Amino acid sequence: MSDFDAIDSLLDAVGPQAELPACDVRRELRERARLSKAQVARALGVSPSTLSGWESGRDPAGEARAKYAYLLDGLNAKLATDTENRPEPAEQPMASGAAAEDVTSTSSPGSGRGEDEVELLAVPEPCVLCGRPAGQRVAGFAQHLTPADCRPTATEAPAAEQPAPQAPQAPHAVQAPHAPQAPLGTARPAGAAARSRGPARRAFQEPSGPVDLIREAVQGALGEHQGDVDAATAALVKRAIPDAMRLLDVTRKGARYDVIAHPWIPDILKKQTARGADQIWEARPKWTRHELPPGRHQVTALDINGAYLSALKTHLPLGRLEHSTGLAHDRRRSGVHLITPPEWEHEAVLPNPIGQRDEPGPLWVTEPTLRLLLRLSGPKHQLCDPPQIHESYTSGATENLLEKFRIALKDARDTAIEQGDTVTLEYVKAMYSKFVSTMGESNYNRELYRPDWMHLIRSQAFANLWLKALKAHDEGLAVVRAMGTDELHVIGDWRRVFAEGRAVTEVKVKDTYTAGSDVAEHADEGE
Amino acid sequence: MPGKNIDFGRFGARGIKGSDAVARKLDELAGGIATPVTAKRGWMARLHYLTKSTPTLKAAQDAGLTVTHRTLKAWLEGKRRPSKTSLERIEQAYRTVRRRYVARHLLRRLNRDGRGTRVEIHPLNQSQVPQQLQRVVEYRTMNVRRWDRIVGSWAAGDHQSLDAAWQDTIVDLGSQWGQYEYVTNVGFAA
Numbered sequence: 001m002s003d004f005d006a007i008d009s010l011l012d013a014v015g016p017q018a019e020l021p022a023c024d025v026r027r028e029l030r031e032r033a034r035l036s037k038a039q040v041a042r043a044l045g046v047s048p049s050t051l052s053g054w055e056s057g058r059d060p061a062g063e064a065r066a067k068y069a070y071l072l073d074g075l076n077a078k079l080a081t082d083t084e085n086r087p088e089p090a091e092q093p094m095a096s097g098a099a100a101e102d103v104t105s106t107s108s109p110g111s112g113r114g115e116d117e118v119e120l121l122a123v124p125e126p127c128v129l130c131g132r133p134a135g136q137r138v139a140g141f142a143q144h145l146t147p148a149d150c151r152p153t154a155t156e157a158p159a160a161e162q163p164a165p166q167a168p169q170a171p172h173a174v175q176a177p178h179a180p181q182a183p184l185g186t187a188r189p190a191g192a193a194a195r196s197r198g199p200a201r202r203a204f205q206e207p208s209g210p211v212d213l214i215r216e217a218v219q220g221a222l223g224e225h226q227g228d229v230d231a232a233t234a235a236l237v238k239r240a241i242p243d244a245m246r247l248l249d250v251t252r253k254g255a256r257y258d259v260i261a262h263p264w265i266p267d268i269l270k271k272q273t274a275r276g277a278d279q280i281w282e283a284r285p286k287w288t289r290h291e292l293p294p295g296r297h298q299v300t301a302l303d304i305n306g307a308y309l310s311a312l313k314t315h316l317p318l319g320r321l322e323h324s325t326g327l328a329h330d331r332r333r334s335g336v337h338l339i340t341p342p343e344w345e346h347e348a349v350l351p352n353p354i355g356q357r358d359e360p361g362p363l364w365v366t367e368p369t370l371r372l373l374l375r376l377s378g379p380k381h382q383l384c385d386p387p388q389i390h391e392s393y394t395s396g397a398t399e400n401l402l403e404k405f406r407i408a409l410k411d412a413r414d415t416a417i418e419q420g421d422t423v424t425l426e427y428v429k430a431m432y433s434k435f436v437s438t439m440g441e442s443n444y445n446r447e448l449y450r451p452d453w454m455h456l457i458r459s460q461a462f463a464n465l466w467l468k469a470l471k472a473h474d475e476g477l478a479v480v481r482a483m484g485t486d487e488l489h490v491i492g493d494w495r496r497v498f499a500e501g502r503a504v505t506e507v508k509v510k511d512t513y514t515a516g517s518d519v520a521e522h523a524d525e526g527e
Numbered sequence: 528m529p530g531k532n533i534d535f536g537r538f539g540a541r542g543i544k545g546s547d548a549v550a551r552k553l554d555e556l557a558g559g560i561a562t563p564v565t566a567k568r569g570w571m572a573r574l575h576y577l578t579k580s581t582p583t584l585k586a587a588q589d590a591g592l593t594v595t596h597r598t599l600k601a602w603l604e605g606k607r608r609p610s611k612t613s614l615e616r617i618e619q620a621y622r623t624v625r626r627r628y629v630a631r632h633l634l635r636r637l638n639r640d641g642r643g644t645r646v647e648i649h650p651l652n653q654s655q656v657p658q659q660l661q662r663v664v665e666y667r668t669m670n671v672r673r674w675d676r677i678v679g680s681w682a683a684g685d686h687q688s689l690d691a692a693w694q695d696t697i698v699d700l701g702s703q704w705g706q707y708e709y710v711t712n713v714g715f716a717a
Contacts (some may be wrong), residue, residue, distance in 0.1 A: 260666065262647050262714020274561065319666065320649060320711070446716035 018069030020059065021076075027055040029075040031414065036407060044068060210251050210408030211415075217243060218424050233426045240430035241438055241445050247431070251404035259401065261448045263320040266393050268336065268364055269451045271441060280336055280455045283369040283462050285469075285482040287351035293478055296516030297491040302498065303510040304465060304486040306413065309432045310504050311461035312406040315367050316453055317395035325391050329374060334367040334397030336452060341365075342377065342385040350473055351482045353384075353466055362390060366452075367397070368460040372467070381470075393452075406432075410504060417502050461485045468507075472497055480515070532708050538660050542651030542709035545697060546690040549713050553681050556717045557629040564618040567608075573621040574603055583624055590623040591616050623684060630682035634674055636717040643672035647714040648697070648707050664706045671696055671715075 020026065030040055037055075041048040044067050046060075054060055060068050134144045217236065225231040236243075252259055268279040304310075315334035329337075340362045344352040353372050354365065365373075370387065377386040409428050416424035436458065438444045440451035462485060469482045472490050475497040481489035487510070499506040535542075560576070562569035577587040578599060594613065601607040609617060637644045650664035671677075676692035697704045 258666065258668070260647060260649075262712070262716070263649060264712040449714070449716070 017061075018066050020065070020069055021072060023055055023057055026072060029072055029079065030055070032079055033075050034411065040071065044071065209253075210247055210404065211411050213243075213247055213250055214408065214412045214424065214428065218421075218427060222423065229423055233423050236423065236427040237430040240427065240434050244431040244435040245445065245447050247408060248402070248405050248435075251408055255404075257318050257398060257401060259448075260319055261450065263450075265449070265451060266321055266323070268393070269321075269455075278451065279364050280451075281354070281357070281363045281365050281369075282455055282459045283353065283355040283365060284458075284484065285351045285462055285466060286356045286484070288481045288483075289479065290348060292480065292515060293491070296514055297478075299480050299489050299491055299513055299515050300494055300509055301481075301511040301513075302488045302490065302494065302507045304468065304488065304507055305502055306410070306429075306432075306504040307461045307464065307486040308436050308457065309406060309409060309413070311457050311464060312402040312432065312436075313399060314456055314460035315371075315397040315399050316401045316456060317367075317397050318401070319395045321393035321395050321452060323391070323393055327389070327392065329370065329389060330394070332396060333392075333394040334456070335392055335394030336364050336366050336455070337370050337389050337394075338362050338364050338391040339370060339373075340388040340390070342373065342387055344384060346383060350383075350479060351466065351469060353463075355462070366456045366459040368456060368463040372463045414503060458485075468498075531705055535709050538657065539655035540651050540653055540709070541655060542711050544690065545648070545708060545710050545713060546686070546693040548710055549677060549693055550681050550686075550689060552713055552715060553633065553678065554626075556633060557626060559625050560621070564614050564621075570609060570614055570617055571603075573617050574599070577617070577620060577624060578603065583628075586624045586627065587620040590620040592620040626682045626684070630678050633717055634678045637674040637678065637715075638672070641672060643670045644674070644715050644717065645669075646671050647712075648700075648710055649712040649714070650707065651709045652711050662706070667700055667707065669697075669699060 021029070030037070037048040037051050041051045044051070044064060046064060050060075054068065059065070136143065217239075218232075221232040221236045222229075225235065248259065271278050317334045321335050341354045341357070344354075353376060354363075354369060357363065370389070373384070373387045375381065376383040409432050412424055413428045415421070416428065434444075436454060439448045439457075440454040441449060465482060465485060465488060468488055469479045472479050472488065472494065477490040477492035477494055477497060479488070479490055481487070483489075488507075494507075500508065502508060560569060560572045562572065564570050564573060576583070577592065578584050593616075598607070602609055646669055648667045648669070650666060653661045653664070677689065677696065680688040680692055694708070697707050700707055
């Protein structure tokens with residue numbers, strides 16, 4: 001018989017696939033709810049890159065699809081209710097007071113099961129079922145314990161008239177929490193039940209900490225200058241460096257690794273003279289195509305948004321850099337390397353990945369440049385020979401050291417763009433750009449002496465730009481120029497390759513101009 | 528004192544005294560003339576600094592620059608060059624006077640109105656120690672609130688009292704403080 005049960009359950013599973021909104025709607029819903037990809041991916045049990053795929057064209061299938069559809073449904077309903085009717089604050093104390101009594105009465109029978117613990121919340125959080133403030137949390141989800149409190153909201157009124165007992169309906173039960181007196185959802189997998197408990201999995205929580213810090217600083221400055229936008233911006237830009245350091249401290253709260261601010265630094269990373277540079281080559285691209293394809297062309301100068309902000313995600317060495325010679329590249333370590341770069345034979349169509357180097361011979365490059373070269377020499381691209389590594393100063397590395405810091409700034413930036421808030425935008429820009437430029441041996445920021453990080457982050461920005469040039473080239477556009485950190489000139493229909501917009505993943509048009517074989521020097525116009 | 532190292536480096540550990548690392552860092556923070564004293568530009572700049580005012584000249588004389596005004600004048604006018612021993616004295620006097628003058632400002636910045644400065648202590652290097660004798664010595668940080676004794680003895684050039692002051696400070700690391708008597712680096716900002 002059990003064979004037939006299995007077949008039956010299979011047959012049950014085969015049904016109409018859950019409907020999903022369009023890709024950009026999926027992303028927009030998530031961003032409006034202020035949820036990071038990592039958060040959502042964890043809740044769905046997939047990797048963040050899979051989620052990125054879902055948000056940019058691919059479609060999930062099977063159980064993951066059902067979960068994802070449920071999440072998007074919930075987000076949609078929640079955001080709709082948030083904008084339509086906010087709960088009146090007057091009824092909160094009453095609701096939580098009544099709820100507290102409910103707990104005392106219901107927890108004694110419920111405690112025998114030992115499955116779900118009811119936590120009392122000091123500050124009411126929105127119930128996951130109805131969105132109104134609830135005073136208890138069960139299995140990490142704030143919710144009402146009795147159906148009477150859990151009143152349906154205006155938007156979902158017809159669908160869920162008596163929500164609480166039936167709310168964890170069969171297809172949705174994988175995600176929906178359940179009140180202690182309700183029967184345990186059978187469709188809910190055991191793994192999900194075990195994982196969904198605990199404070200880490202609270203859905204729809206207000207973002208706290210880093211982003212609030214930025215918002216408070218902006219509001220404080222605006223209040224201090226009586227709403228004078230220019231004065232407030234100037235004041236905020238002036239204190240951007242200490243504020244960025246404070247933000248970094250806040251985002252590293254409870255983190256695994258310390259930010260080591262004053263390690264021993266090898267001589268190659270020290271400035272030779274007061275005005276001079278150290279010996280690290282950052283591989284800044286400065287390339288203009290020698291010969292355009294024949295004919296006249298419309299060239300578009302694209303600008304990569306927030307190049308340094310995105311480059312904060314790079315493999316940063318944690319501790320003191322240690323010297324090694326003649327070892328192969330170790331993916332778990334990061335630092336600076338003395339390499340002999342390979343010959344570059346595609347100068348006519350693509351910039352050299354190590355930049356415009358005039359001197360021949362070995363040079364000190366950073367981790368992002370080396371990784372780029374290794375990647376290009378790999379089986380997928382085969383654009384050059386692998387570089388020869390002679391010496392390295394490396395340390396154990398992580399990509400996540402500045403990740404929370406970056407996401408806080410990115411979120412603040414996205415919100416500011418959405419709301420047309422120029423003060424926050426300028427402030428965020430000053431924070432990340434000054435943070436990067438003063439984290440080395442600068443006297444403007446003495447709390448962090450990491451010239452290695454500064455070089456790595458810059459090189460990462462250059463490598464990101466280079467990879468965008470490669471992407472354009474692979475998609476059939478003609479790359480005309482790659483300059484600095486964020487400037488890419490292309491010929492062709494670039495809109496099918498890059499999305500246009502102001503988010504960090506998108507590009508914006510700086511300039512368009514025509515160039516062609518009869519006007520050879522015209523490419524200089526797009527400065 | 529218990530916890531102190533008796534024969535440091537016997538099994539191959541490498542490092543410098545914590546107080547030396549602190550003095551080095553303070554010297555770095557104090558800054559000063561970068562050109563070496565052996566170059567004309569270097570000793571001239573030092574002499575200009577030392578003869579800028581009567582109190583500095585007095586301080587320089589106290590610090591060992593015991594030459595007559597006639598000699599000083601000849602040096603400053605470029606008629607004569609200081610001898611090798613005089614150059615050493617100039618350097619010594621310059622460092623002493625500079626430290627004394629900078630110490631005031633440095634101390635205020637380090638104390639930060641009683642909030643203190645975060646200090647990073649990078650443990651000694653055990654890479655040359657046999658495997659079975661290596662110990663887990665972690666990277667530590669601490670907040671130092673009172674810098675008066677440390678900066679004071681550094682400014683006076685008194686290594687012994689600087690060492691004593693630093694030891695009294697790192698005792699706050701807890702029972703493991705003896706492991707941090709020798710370090711690779713001590714980092715802080717002012």
